[in-house]
Amino acid sequence: MANYTENELAKDLENQEYKFGFVTDIETDKAPVGLSEDIIRLISSKKNEPEWMLSFRLNAFEVWKKMTEPEWAHVHYKKPDFQEITYYAAPKQTKKYESWDDVDPEMKETMTKLGISLEEQQRLSGVAVDFVMDSVSVATSFKEKLKELGIIFCSFSDAVQEYPELVKKYMGTVIPTTDNFYASLNSAVFTDGSFCYIPKGIRCPMELSTYFRINAGGTGQFERTLVIADEGSYVSYLEGCTAPQRDENQLHAAVVELIALENAEIKYSTVQNWYPGNKQGKGGVFNFVTKRGICERRAKISWTQVETGSAVTWKYPSCILKGDYSVGEFYSVAVTNNYQQADTGTKMIHLGKHTKSTIISKGISAGKSQNSYRGLVQIHKNAQQSRNFSQCDSLLMSDQCGAHTFPYIECKNPSAKIEHEATTSKIGEDQLFYCMQRGISEEKAISLIVNGYCKEVLNQLPMEFAVEAQKLLAISLEGSVG
Amino acid sequence: MIKIENLHASIDGKEILKGLNLEVNAGEVHAIMGPNGAGKSTLASILAGREEYEITEGSILFEGKDLLELSTEDRAREGLFLAFQYPVEIPGVSNINFLRTSLNEIKEYRGENPLSAKDFMKMVREKSTIVELDSKLANRSVNVGFSGGEKKRNEIFQMAMLDPKLAILDETDSGLDIDALRIVANGVNKLKTPQNACIVITHYQRLLDYIVPDFVHVLFDGKIVKTGTKELALILEEKGYDWIKESAAV
Ligand SMILES: Nc1ncnc2c1ncn2[C@@H]1O[C@H](COP(=O)(O)OP(=O)(O)OP(=O)(O)O)[C@@H](O)[C@H]1O
Ligand SMILES: [Mg+2]
Numbered sequence A: 001m002a003n004y005t006e007n008e009l010a011k012d013l014e015n016q017e018y019k020f021g022f023v024t025d026i027e028t029d030k031a032p033v034g035l036s037e038d039i040i041r042l043i044s045s046k047k048n049e050p051e052w053m054l055s056f057r058l059n060a061f062e063v064w065k066k067m068t069e070p071e072w073a074h075v076h077y078k079k080p081d082f083q084e085i086t087y088y089a090a091p092k093q094t095k096k097y098e099s100w101d102d103v104d105p106e107m108k109e110t111m112t113k114l115g116i117s118l119e120e121q122q123r124l125s126g127v128a129v130d131f132v133m134d135s136v137s138v139a140t141s142f143k144e145k146l147k148e149l150g151i152i153f154c155s156f157s158d159a160v161q162e163y164p165e166l167v168k169k170y171m172g173t174v175i176p177t178t179d180n181f182y183a184s185l186n187s188a189v190f191t192d193g194s195f196c197y198i199p200k201g202i203r204c205p206m207e208l209s210t211y212f213r214i215n216a217g218g219t220g221q222f223e224r225t226l227v228i229a230d231e232g233s234y235v236s237y238l239e240g241c242t243a244p245q246r247d248e249n250q251l252h253a254a255v256v257e258l259i260a261l262e263n264a265e266i267k268y269s270t271v272q273n274w275y276p277g278n279k280q281g282k283g284g285v286f287n288f289v290t291k292r293g294i295c296e297r298r299a300k301i302s303w304t305q306v307e308t309g310s311a312v313t314w315k316y317p318s319c320i321l322k323g324d325y326s327v328g329e330f331y332s333v334a335v336t337n338n339y340q341q342a343d344t345g346t347k348m349i350h351l352g353k354h355t356k357s358t359i360i361s362k363g364i365s366a367g368k369s370q371n372s373y374r375g376l377v378q379i380h381k382n383a384q385q386s387r388n389f390s391q392c393d394s395l396l397m398s399d400q401c402g403a404h405t406f407p408y409i410e411c412k413n414p415s416a417k418i419e420h421e422a423t424t425s426k427i428g429e430d431q432l433f434y435c436m437q438r439g440i441s442e443e444k445a446i447s448l449i450v451n452g453y454c455k456e457v458l459n460q461l462p463m464e465f466a467v468e469a470q471k472l473l474a475i476s477l478e479g480s481v482g
Numbered sequence B: 001m002i003k004i005e006n007l008h009a010s011i012d013g014k015e016i017l018k019g020l021n022l023e024v025n026a027g028e029v030h031a032i033m034g035p036n037g038a039g040k041s042t043l044a045s046i047l048a049g050r051e052e053y054e055i056t057e058g059s060i061l062f063e064g065k066d067l068l069e070l071s072t073e074d075r076a077r078e079g080l081f082l083a084f085q086y087p088v089e090i091p092g093v094s095n096i097n098f099l100r101t102s103l104n105e106i107k108e109y110r111g112e113n114p115l116s117a118k119d120f121m122k123m124v125r126e127k128s129t130i131v132e133l134d135s136k137l138a139n140r141s142v143n144v145g146f147s148g149g150e151k152k153r154n155e156i157f158q159m160a161m162l163d164p165k166l167a168i169l170d171e172t173d174s175g176l177d178i179d180a181l182r183i184v185a186n187g188v189n190k191l192k193t194p195q196n197a198c199i200v201i202t203h204y205q206r207l208l209d210y211i212v213p214d215f216v217h218v219l220f221d222g223k224i225v226k227t228g229t230k231e232l233a234l235i236l237e238e239k240g241y242d243w244i245k246e247s248a249a250v
Helices: A006-014 A037-046 A051-065 A105-113 A120-122 A131-148 A154-163 A164-170 A183-189 A429-437 A442-453 A461-475 B040-048 B074-075 B093-110 B115-130 B135-139 B150-161 B178-191 B203-211 B230-239 B242-249
Strands: A152-155 A193-198 A223-229 A234-239 A255-260 A265-272 A286-295 A300-307 A314-315 A318-321 A327-336 A341-350 A356-365 A370-379 A386-396 A402-411 A417-426 B002-011 B014-024 B029-033 B053-064 B080-083 B092-094 B166-170 B198-199 B215-220 B223-228
Touching: A037 A051, A037 A183, A051 A164, A051 A183, A105 A120, A152 A255, A152 B242, A154 A164, A154 A193, A164 A193, A164 A223, A183 A223, A183 A286, A193 A234, A223 A234, A223 A265, A234 B002, A255 A265, A255 A300, A265 A286, A265 A461, A286 A300, A286 A327, A300 A314, A300 A341, A318 A327, A318 A356, A327 A341, A327 A461, A327 B093, A356 A370, A356 A402, A356 A417, A356 A442, A370 A386, A386 A442, A402 A417, A402 A429, A429 A442, A429 B074, A429 B092, A442 A461, A442 B092, A442 B093, B002 B040, B014 B053, B014 B223, B029 B230, B040 B074, B040 B080, B040 B166, B040 B198, B040 B223, B074 B093, B080 B150, B092 B093, B093 B115, B093 B135, B093 B150, B115 B135, B115 B150, B115 B178, B115 B223, B150 B166, B150 B178, B166 B178, B178 B198, B178 B203, B203 B230, B215 B230, B215 B242, B223 B230, B223 B242, B230 B242
Parallel strands: A193 A223, A223 A255, A234 A265, A255 A286, A265 A300, A286 A314, A286 A318, A300 A327, A314 A341, A318 A341, A327 A356, A341 A370, A356 A386, A370 A402, A386 A417, B029 B198, B029 B215, B080 B166, B166 B198
Antiparallel strands: A152 A193, B002 B014, B002 B053, B215 B223
16 A cells, blocks of 8 residues: 555556546636726636635735835846736636647647657546546545545645635745735636645645646646645645646746644645756746745655746745654756746744754756755744754756756854855766766766766655656757766 | 877867877777876877867877767777876765666676666675776765875776776876886786787886887877887886987977
8 A cells, every 4th residue: 555656556546447427518618808896806706715715815916016026046038027917717627729730739749759659648648527426436436435534635725615715724824925026926816736634643645646636637727735634634736747837927926834733744746847848948937935844843844846938937835844853855957948037945944953954955057047046044032952954056058058956055153053165067078978888878967967966855855756757858858968 | 999199189279189099909908107297198188078178189099999079988988098187076976876876887888688686786886896996986985085096096986887988098107106016017917818919008017017018109299209118117206207308309
């Protein structure tokens, strides 16, 4: 049971009969463009939300109106016009393409390279309704298993309806509506996302993946995720998938809140592969995400991310180490190629005594891209005997790309121990030549060297995810040495 | 095996090889000696396919193929091996993974099936004894934190694994202690067959006591200026290169 993974589950169910063979006719239902109190009221009423949810949104909107878009990040882009966005279009169409032939050949090729089966490719691109329904049946059996253990894993909207007390109690407690421009915007207009609750003392026996969540449809533009691990519980949560994700929405502003109660552990892994734009830097998704977790006594939160997509990434998964002896970890690989820009890192806020954090960041820049690490380690007055270890490495694949490191340390307790290491290296012609002299092709050599460089981070990912992430890194960097 | 004719090569506009001729047949061992900066490593790099060098004149035939037309990796797959003077470190990539990738790429090129994990590990055990390489090193990252001597042994271990037709050893003896020198040299000897050949670049006659060459060449100022049998190495040891420089200058 312990090793039961989604892949195995999927395999188990592969030959099962088609159980839920109904197709619902989906009508599109779109709100007018633009953002106003009325639009928010419309979203809330469309989703049949309780009063408290609406006031949460309106409150956030009031806050947001007074805020300005942050400019401190090392990224340049044309600011989105927030009145040009459609904030509500639902139910989200699952069928993006009329037929398999309509799917972008480049996307097909990439998926093939990733070793994704044709069937799965079609499912991922949302072509055939049958395949979507297939995954629904898989997800249903998956849910049965979780239900036996009392684990809740559902869409955020369902949670608002079915578990209002839990949502009310925890939503916005880690990332308040006032937190930042994008988080406030998300709080006002989010349409859906995931909700997860692990009861006391339960170890979730499988990796929870948004991939298998019912109603996941396309990932929303303003997604909201809330994961609560009750005392002594454990969960490993996977977000995203390695297949290239295209989206007509340019701006993505998600919020993810993690709550690890006493002795609980949350492992949150992300592979982000949004459309990065073309080789000339046209198009691509702006990914402005706020992710933060709070740890009570002896709890642990571990963020692992492999970021290869998006034109602009702005993302700092962070940990508030509130309880004594709590642990925060951040493992990150961020790859930028062509004209991509990434400003990513973490914040480790040490409040409790004997708290410990580890930061391992591996930046890889190729083409004309810009890759920045931005990290804050904050040791508060009462955080006796706290420790942090940070290692930030940058690997340059070309002469035209940039790697930047902005480590900030604020220490108010003299008993704390903080270590910071940083290196910058250029992918060695010598290393490549050495590999090639042993018969290894340049492409394989790059992938070997890059994967070796990222090993500490990739090791943190669940097995299948790690294998796919490795392939993804290789594809993102294809032909990038120069 | 290999025939180099009138090879001229330069880097950044500076000519390093200036009309080099060399022919090596299967079953032979050739030693190349010569003062620092003469162009020995340059020759090795060019044979292996390093791109920075510009070949301005001459030809290289390897097993009847135009070597200069082949990519670096295809040269390796055709059976050309270079034991580096300065082996490169690759952090995070285990020796095992590196060698398995290498071996399988070569096999694929030759239309052979890849080795199973079991057969591969068996081969690793067998071959590592040839150079008495500590089996722990196999699981460590390629050359990272290896001592100078361990790096050189690792090169010969890789050579044993890949079983090349032509092996070029660039100062494999430098940095080895006396015992290691004997072990590595014996390893090279064990790998010797009538079907393969070896070019040994060295500064010291000592190595040639173990790996006995059929020919000794002196490379000076981008050319082979003298060729002899193993006795030439003894003379060089005794007299140095000055007498050759003088005769070459005339
Ligand atoms: N990238 C380069 N740019 C300019 N000159 C170079 C470059 N690489 C090599 N050279 C020069 O080419 C010459 C030959 O170098 P090479 O390394 O082949 O000598 P060697 O015979 O192997 O010497 P050693 O015995 O010291 O190993 C030297 O003068 C060296 O400085
Ligand atoms: Mg040399």
